[in-house]
Amino acid sequence: MTITSRPPETTTTGLKLDDYLPYRLSVASNGVSGLIARAYEDRFGLTIPQWRLICVLAEDLALSQGGIVARTGMDKVTVSRAAQGLLKRRLISRRDHQRDGRSHILALTQEGTHLHSEIAPLALAYEAALIAGLAPSEVALLKRLLSRLQGAAQALGG
Amino acid sequence: MTITSRPPETTTTGLKLDDYLPYRLSVASNGVSGLIARAYEDRFGLTIPQWRLICVLAEDLALSQGGIVARTGMDKVTVSRAAQGLLKRRLISRRDHQRDGRSHILALTQEGTHLHSEIAPLALAYEAALIAGLAPSEVALLKRLLSRLQGAAQALGG
DNA sequence: CACGCTTTGTATCAATTGCAACAAAGTGGC
């Protein structure tokens, strides 16, 4: 909530938490992620990683797990577990790769495709609600800035 | 990395992961948080929650744990454990509240204040590096938009 | 083809997280 009036200032350092970008970013992201995660979990029994897999496969049709890792930056362990969960529910299928016995090709089943088409409008509605009141140009700028931050973080540490 | 060229599109739904704001927000935030977390952990042995407590106490001088929860939105368990860790290292002190025997007042020790003044420049340097190349007006807008998103998420979900 | 090296995915483990239950203290109606 961050309600309280903030009287005394001691810092000579010029660091104020409420103005510190990484903090703001984290708080905003946690709020949004929490909201979305609860929605998917409650209504469809999907975790965020599972939902991401479904989205990626809906876009790219078929990928190996390594391909999903490259595409999303998720951890390979996370992808592996998400894939196992989706497999159990038969939302994705898993064919052996012809040329590479280690690798498998993941793709949405019909059921998975159906679920995706069912959830996508909800996801878009959430996004729309979040950005309600913002000008399209502001949203575009926001996305550009987020990419920039992500790139800078990666360059600095990754 | 998100390197690959993205040829085939199957979605009739208009949902593209790379363009989906909650996803972008989460990826950017994780990248930035990870960077910062590693820096604090490696160089000072502080977790992010601990660092937040230090910042809040540097700004507000003295607060109960409940006050910190109200101020930051952190979970009370997280605050409790962060406080325990800082207490063990004598970076904060803990006086009994006069009127309320359940509550304690946390404040930075001299050592804690010193550590804060040591870390703050590093924190600011990271922020500066992240937003290098952005116009101040863009940064200001970014912060406003993040607040907006956070508020919207809270309003939608509780 | 044999040997080392890389790559793909899984399993194991330790740390972090947040919810729920709890003890201790405070508040208020009667």
Add this chain to the structure above:
DNA sequence: GCCACTTTGTTGCAATTGATACAAAGCGTG
């Protein structure tokens, strides 16, 4: 003043997470 209700902070527990180690398969040089 007593009894129910709230508030503050801690503890226990179960789930999630990611780093590490690993098995299985491919690659490549001789």
